[in-house]
Amino acid sequence: MKKILILANNDIGLYNFRKELPQRLLRLGYDVTIALPYGEKVEKFKDMGCNFIETPMNRRGMNVIQELKLLIQYIKIIKKIKPDLVLTYTIKPNIYGGIACRSLNQKVIHTVTGLGSVFIRDLWIKKVLIKLNKFSFKNACHIFFLNKDNQDFYKNIKIIANQQQISVVPGSGVNLKEFQFNEYPNNEKIKFTFIARIIKDKGIEEFLESAKNIKDKHLNVEFDVVGAIDEDIYINKLKEYEKLKVINYLGHRSDIQAIMKKSSCIVLPSYGEGRGTVLQEGAAIGRPLITCDTYGCKDNVDDGYNGYLCKSKDYKSLQNSIEKFINLSFEEKKEMGLNSRIKAEKEFDRDIVIKSYIDKINKITKML
Structure with a gap:
């Protein structure tokens, strides 16, 4: 043997x-x-x-x-x-x-x-x-x-x-049998979900800054942050942003699929990934993606087809991508989600x- x-x-x-x-x-x-x-x-x-x-x-x-x-x-x-x-x-x-x-x-x-x-x-x-x-x-x-x-x-x-x-x-x-397609949610609010370890290199700074600016202009959006805090500087920072009602911090979770199903869009503004598994899982479930045009991230998104690409380490670029998504009709958002699943089946x-x-x-x- x-x-x-x-x-x-x-x-x-x-x-x-x-x-x-x-x-x-x-x-x-x-x-x-x-x-x-x-x-x-x-x-x-x-x-x-x-x-x-x-x-x-x-x-x-x-x-x-x-x-x-x-x-x-x-x-x-x-x-x-x-x-x-x-x-x-x-x-x-x-x-x-x-x-x-x-x-x-x-x-x-x-x-x-x-x-x-x-x-x-x-x-x-x-x-x-x-x-x-x-x-x-x-x-x-x-x-x-x-x-x-x-x-x-x-x-x-x-x-x-x-x-x-x-x-x-x-x-x-992605195991496509475990991560099955789920109908796009018709939420009252547009929910953007950040799922990653809470460290600078995952783009948490840019996500928080974008969320704060967008919250000042749009009432129909929510920003969820999911993941364990791996850099202590973010313990108080996340509490502060939650107190200001900019984000909901959900902590480390094992029910990632359930969280993704409730999400309108998965956001990972990472500075670089191996291949961004959370993005591939989000695509498999049928969710649009927003991520950076950097290695390991950009391969998961065809810009404008199943999500948007933004510049790395640039909160204004991320904010622009999020606002573009907000301005889409429900049917356009839903189509992006379907496109994500198609891409997942072909490539992931x-x-x-x-x-x-x-x-x-x-x-x-x-x-x-």
Whole structure:
């Protein structure tokens, strides 16, 4: 039986966005082991038939001792499992999993899920990460990117070589059976919904500023903010805007589909995404989208067809897009929602993504 080892940083993300891959691998007869920090979805992976190895990590910190411990853990796990192929997701598993695989001459497929805040901002650590990525990616069997901009960025800074096997998939895709089309809501008020972690790079500043200005002019609109606060500066700021009745802050929620169904339009003015899964999910449900013309976001919207694109880090541009949407008739808004679903079925179906992975995995392991 061929063995697959999956390295990731979070059980929830792996389960919500990629569970179909281990399911398909198990059905094909692979032995699948998942190594990541323990969390609420781990038991679901076990019930599925996956083996599990708890692998603690600090997802955001850069403590040298902790990073070395993670690298050593990966080396030990690979030596113990002796997998035929390793799959890695997100920055730390890509880097340290890649270094471990290279040192052990282990076959590996990396997935670049996004650039992350470190690459968006010009931080000193960016130079260190570029060097680590270059080393860890050098001998990879294949590298998947979620958008072409990220692929081009990695090529331009020479993290990957021109001769390396690379391809672009449409994010993690959407399970269209789980995210079914829902009729466009005939709300009394036009509801704009921001769904993301509450950090600057997701465009929360621009969303709040636009909401404040629009609320002064339009009485028939609502602005909902959904997501956990990951930067403390926004704890009081969201309270302040809620007190002023600019927004409704709904906090971290697990019932995202229910929230999307009540929404008139999903808004994500992010500075950059891997592929913007929340936008793809909103499209699948049949909601118009407003997002930025930046990497990982712009691929989800055909401007004027299923939503609008605005400039990144520009609240006036975002405000203009929101006001354009407000001025549409109900039928025009409804048509945009239908167009979102059509685009989701053509481009965002998770089966497209899973097939790409299975084809590469089978080829590398020579199982089929």
